[in-house]
Amino acid sequence: MTEPAPWLAAKQALADDLFGEQDSWPARAFNRASRHTFIPPRALHAWPDRSTMDQIDLAADPDGWYRAVYSDHVIVTQQDKTGRSTSSCSQPSMVFAMLTQLDPQPGERVLEIGTGTGWNAGLLAAYLGADQVVSVEVDVDLAEQASGRLRAAGLPVRVITGDGLSRVPDEAPFDRLISTATVHTVPYAWVQQTMRAGVIVTPWRSDLDSGAILSLMVAGDGASASGNFTDIGSSFMSIRTQQFTAPDAPTNFTELATTSVPAIGPEDLFGEHAKFAIGLLVPGCLSWFDYNDEGLIDTVWLCAADSWAALHLATTVHQYGPRRLWDEVESAYHWWVEQDRPAYSRFGVTVTRRQQQVWLDTPDQIVTKTDA
Ligand SMILES: C[S@@+](CC[C@H](N)C(=O)[O-])C[C@H]1O[C@@H](n2cnc3c(N)ncnc32)[C@H](O)[C@@H]1O
Known part of the structure; x- marks a missing residue:
């Protein structure tokens, strides 16, 4: 009797968790486009509740590698010199939540932005056929590697190297467009590359909050796209040209700053739905915490370009800029x-040639807008 391949049990366990008994196209695509064939032999296993990642190495510890690859966790496949993750294979449950939102139909053509390892493109190709899927990756090496893996898996999707924020493929318009990197502004090129009544699904985040999935439908006249947020807490890496890194605060920040007493504390701000709404209304503002020795929040920092604010021990606010x-x-x-504490899913976005409008409940109730 032949021994089962070492990854089969791990793959089956993840399939059971993700799909149960369901016989759906995502379940069949998961079976056909095996995640392990898209992950490089050496990568990083990102645990959701830990700040550090584990090295995984197929040659040194095959069992550990397969366990990580068939966990419902992100596998980071590339970092820049500062240690920031620049490419990954996304969390399987989030991948399938987004594919369910995208809801492609047989015979349709899909454009993916952010090829990464190629796994998501492979899943789409397993369902629609490889010639129905085009994927764009900004990083030359990643694009080449993903293209090779897709060919090796018998799913030869066309992978284009380029900036997916601009209009790239000649084959446009597509029936549906999916991005697997986060934007804070949906590029109008995506509306132009998608057919009338077509669907655009993308992770979306403000600078303050980790964001949600945004699902847009292109209008009947093709001039705009509109839709609601779904699946809060998605944490995808940002599209490369929409990243913002906070500079260091001026060394004499507290001397330069004005001091006041806060009316609200961190617990008010950082409830899931409050933070999402605040992120919508306070654009371009990053936030992070300093912790004391007991692991409690000591300082909440806010930064936008040359403006800074710090809330110390929930008692004093310093603001500068x-x-x-x-x-x-x-x-x-x-x-x-x-507004009665609206949940994130009551907000939506309309993208026009000129603007991105964020609204509450209906597209005419615009809460904030940014110029394209
Ligand atoms: C989360 S990873 C993608 C996961 C991928 N779909 C998979 O299945 O492995 C995000 C990818 O988006 C790519 N990316 C970032 N900015 C981009 C841009 N402007 N155009 C195209 N790709 C971009 C990154 O290089 C990275 O590989």
Whole structure:
């Protein structure tokens, strides 16, 4: 009797978790496009509840490698010199949540932005056929590797090297477009590359919050796309040209800053739905925490270009720069409370040639807009 391949049990266990008894196209695609054939032999296993990642090495520890690859976790496949993750194979449950939102139909053509390892493109190709899928990857090496893996898996998707924010493939328009890298502004090129009544699914985040999945439908006249947020807590890496790194605060920040007493504390701000809404209303603002020795939040930092704010021990606020970031955050919080604390899924986005409009409940109730 032949021994089962070492990955079969791990793959089956993840399939059971993701799909149960269901016989759906995602379940069949998962079976056909095996995740392990898309992951490089050496990579990083990102645990959701840990700040550090584990090295995985197929040659040194095959069991550990397969366990990681068939966990419902992100596998990071590339980092830059600063250690920031620049490519990964996304979390399987989130991959399938997005593919379910995309809802491609047999015979349709799909454009993917962010090829990464090629796994998501492989899943789409397993269902639609490889010639129905085109994928764009900004990184030359990643694009070549993914293309090779897709060919080896018998799913030869056309992989284009380029910036997926611009209009790339000649084959446009597509029936559906999926991005696997996060945007804070949906490029109008995506609307132009998608057919009328076609669907665009992308992770979307404000700078303050980790974001949600945005599912848009292109209007009947093809001029705009509109839709709601779904699946909060998605944490995809940002599209490369929409990343923002906070500079260091001025060394004499507290001397330069004005001091005030906060009306709200971190617990008000960082509830899931409040933070999402505040992120929508306070654009371009990053936030992070400093912790004390007991692991409790000591300082909440806010930064947008040359403006800074810090909330210390929930008792004192320092603000410095042209934007009064803490005041903006407090007003956004009060607005959210006045609106009866709407959940993230009540918000949506409309993308036109000129603007990205964020709205509450209906597209005419615009909450904030940014120029394209
Ligand atoms: C989360 S990974 C993609 C996961 C991938 N779909 C998979 O199945 O492995 C995001 C990818 O988007 C790529 N990316 C970032 N900015 C891009 C851009 N402007 N155009 C095209 N690809 C981009 C990154 O290089 C990275 O490989």
